[in-house]
């Protein structure tokens with residue numbers, strides 16, 4: 001439909017503009033600069049304010065031929081790349097939610113503008129994922145202010161989403177009550193920890209403030225980023241052309257779509273977009289970073305402590321887990337508590353809005369994501385004795401769970417493991433030995449989870465039924481299955497280590 005194309009075009013332009021803003025975030029946050037001040041973008045070398053007509057996403061970079069108008073300093077290809085990626089990710093998300101309607105449970109009546117909060121929650125998440133992927137690729141760091149923003153935006157937006165039926169099916173159960181309890185307890189613990197940390201940092205800053213001054217100047221001058229070498233500008237321009245071309249392909253195919261049925265021509269466009277993002281991650285992630293050796297050293301250095309650290313984290317998690325267990329038990333077993341919980345979630349009963357149900361739905365998703373991340377991190381660290389799966393990735397999972405729902409976050413995590421393995425193999429073929437951080441794989445995994453939501457739900461539902469039957473009739477079969485999976489994954493890691501041992505050049 002034409003209206004889809006018009007709306008999609010608006011979303012695309014919005015994505016390009018948001019990408020432009022993300023560049024500011026990506027540049028200023030790690031450098032410790034304010035995002036809001038100065039409001040105007042400036043050239044990192046000559047400090048000249050950039051005029052609006054030189055600040056158009058993607059276009060200005062091409063027109064200026066990647067050079068500052070004032071001082072001719074090269075402009076990193078990172079800027080138009082982030083803009084084009086954000087634009088493509090926005091169009092793909094809009095397409096999946098509203099044109100091909102791949103989200104389980106809200107079809108076939110998914111419509112506009114009732115579902116604006118859903119779209120907004122997803123767009124905030126996608127923007128946060130682009131920002132976190134960029135940071136992760138450059139420095140192996142994820143700024144939790146970004147993921148927290150996406151998570152809280154998800155909670156507020158689901159509270160405003162007038163689809164009580166969809167929300168209540170998850171939110172009225174005891175697991176949502178358990179999630180809320182864990183959310184509150186871990187929130188209090190985090191707040192206390194951050195106060196302590198702030199006091200510590202304040203003390204450190206006082207003693208180090210003199211030396212940090214010349215440092216920030218050097219940082220601003222050296223705005224090279226990972227991809228500003230002249231050779232990568234050409235590769236970057238090709239990538240930008242691919243991202244822009246795919247966006248336009250998706251927009252054009254929407255003209256021939258009808259509600260709930262993607263036009264046949266759009267079917268390959270979404271996987272092509274995912275493939276393009278995958279290729280970009282492999283290429284950018286494959287470039288050697290200065291932090292690579294540092295990080296590797298840090299992991300090896302901390303290896304003797306890794307298991308103890310995991311146990312300490314487990315102890316930290318005991319509080320939220322206990323709170324969750326108590327809340328679950330009460331709502332599941334005590335009729336009065338159950339009635340109270342359901343009453344709050346369904347309130348107000350006569351409306352299609354469910355503010356508390358929406359918030360509980362998003363919090364449930366965030367906690368399911370965080371729990372899966374913590375379980376992965378602690379099990380792997382305890383088994384292999386090396387720190388695995390960063391805390392930043394857990395924050396990303398929480399944000400994705402709040403904005404996408406518990407099923408999307410689990411499916412996305414599952415996909416991201418496969419995508420990361422494919423990326424690792426692709427890196428081997430390209431003979432690049434640097435580690436690729438997990439954040440970008442998670443980001444691609446979540447979009448893939450939205451795309452394949454329906455077929456996956458059917459397949460997983462069938463497996464779920466089989467497992468339930470097996471659990472009831474032959475519980476030892478289920479335990480054997482879990483054991484086999486653990487042994488299999490250990491084998492996979494050992495093989496991966498062997499391969500790396502033979503492929504990686506000796507230092």
Ligand SMILES: [Zn+2]
Nearest residue numbers: 043046068071
């Ligand atoms: Zn300049």
